Amino acid sequence: MGRRKEFPLLEKVRISDIGAEGNALARVDNLVVFVPMLIPGDVVDIKIIRKRKKYIEGRAVRFHEYSSDRIHPRCTHFGICGGCRWQHLPYNLQLKYKEKQVRDNLIRIGKVDLPEINPIIGSTEEYLYRNKLEYTFSDKRWFTAEEVKSGIPFGKEPALGFHIPGLFDKVLDIGECHLQPEPSNSIKNSVRKYAIENGLSFFDLKEQKGFLRNIVIRNALDGSVMVIVVFSHDDEVKRKGLMDFLEDEYPRIISLQYIINTKKNSSLNDQDPILYKGIDHLTEEMNGLKFRIGAKSFYQTNTKQAISLYLIIREFAGLSGNEVVYDLYTGTGTIANFVAGSAAKVFGIEYVDEAVQDARINSGINNINNTIFFSGDMKDVLSEKFFSENGRPDVIITDPPRAGMHKEVVKAIILAQPEKVVYVSCNPSTQARDILLMSPDYHVEKVQPVDMFPHTHHVENVVLLIRKQNKNLSV
DSSP states (O other): OOOOOOOOOEEEEEOOEEOGGGOEEEEETTEEEEETTOOTTOEEEEEEEEEOSSEEEEEEEEEEEOOTTOOOOSOTTTTTSSSOTTTTSOHHHHHHHHHHHHHHHHHHTSOOOOOOOOOOBOOSOSSSOBSEEEEEEESSBOOOHHHHHTOOOOOOOOEEEEEOTTOTTOEEEOSOOSSSOTTHHHHHHHHHHHHHHTTOOBOBTTTTBOSEEEEEEEEOTTSOEEEEEEESSOOHHHHHHHHHHHHHHOTTEEEEEEEEOOSSSOOOTTOOOEEEEEOSEEEEEETTEEEEEETTOOOOSBHHHHHHHHHHHHHHHTOOSOOEEEEETOTTTHHHHHHHTTSSEEEEEESOHHHHHHHHHHHHHTTOOSEEEEESOHHHHOSHHHHHHHOOOSEEEEOOOTTOOOHHHHHHHHHHOOSEEEEEESOHHHHHHHHHHHTTTEEEEEEEEEOOSTTSSOOEEEEEEEEGGGTTSOO
16 A cells, blocks of 8 residues: 655745635645635645645644734634634634625626625624524543643543534533523533433444433523433433423523434434423514524524624515515525515425424414415425416525525526525525526626624625616616
């Protein structure tokens, strides 16, 4: 077996930009080099990990100079956890590079003539902005490089935290996460302590054994909390002990649920939560509307910033009260219900039937009578038959997952011929790809980036597309 090729060390390389997936970027001998966890202005030696035709991937092995922009990360888990990888970058520069990411993708992939992009809307909260976190139990915690180098022998130690990026069976024990307000950390740490003291086994992800698998913590702006504990099998005495402990210790938990997940994978989409104490949902208020959030409901994880996002969507839609609106990938109907007061009728379409049920409940809670929700695969639902039965849309709002829209969905939108398409995306590259497919029929009128996830490279972007034969239409 041949030895793996050793690449030469790239010495004293100055980082000049931030590129794909939030990785830092430098140029060496006309080649682009991508390196994680650095910022422009850093000067480092880079070990090459792999070479591609057009770029190199590497990692920093020695610092010669730190960027003058670099700040000290708040989190002690920074660099290991995998989340919040921009904590060392001041927030104003995070916004600058997110806005640049949107522009670059629309020009490079979308190949569109851009209007002036509106300045990105920053999050009102840089920390403690999330309303949902999921932690994983593991019977064998991940040891940091410093711990390994110390020479101290380590045995198996339990962990309750986040997966190490790229390693499904490795979990970093998290002491404090700065993304979700209290009592999130307190609940997590108390559960870990209770489980260890009472002999509740943590899950072994490779061997598929152990009692405790996951814990999901959700919160609403009013301070109420939902906790879902996921067990690998049922043990009534141990389960009841832990659930009663949570009920006694945390009166803010108004929804206490559990799931028995006997599958090999940890996905909860196909699992049935069981209500242990309290009610089966949280209620969130947004711009005068109430939304019911169940154990598996999709809801924007940055509640305060979601209001900003939905106001932009409604503004871009420019509704007068007479329009038929299609809301694609409607989820639990938050956008559909948010715009319903300005439209004649709103049709929400979503693949997950449980989400559609929540959407209908959300309309009922708010006495909204002009929304109709359908469940099914988007590319199958959107057909000439559907258009003729329900009316062709004047406006389509689409908010697909990171993968973007299926080509058949793009074709269906073009076939429907709405005057406007408001495209909301959490992935500017797939958004740009889809806009390119629509470019023969639609032009980009407005672009508004919104930061939903400070300290990550992720950015939400809203684009208003207008049918080309209506370029002069007043928007």
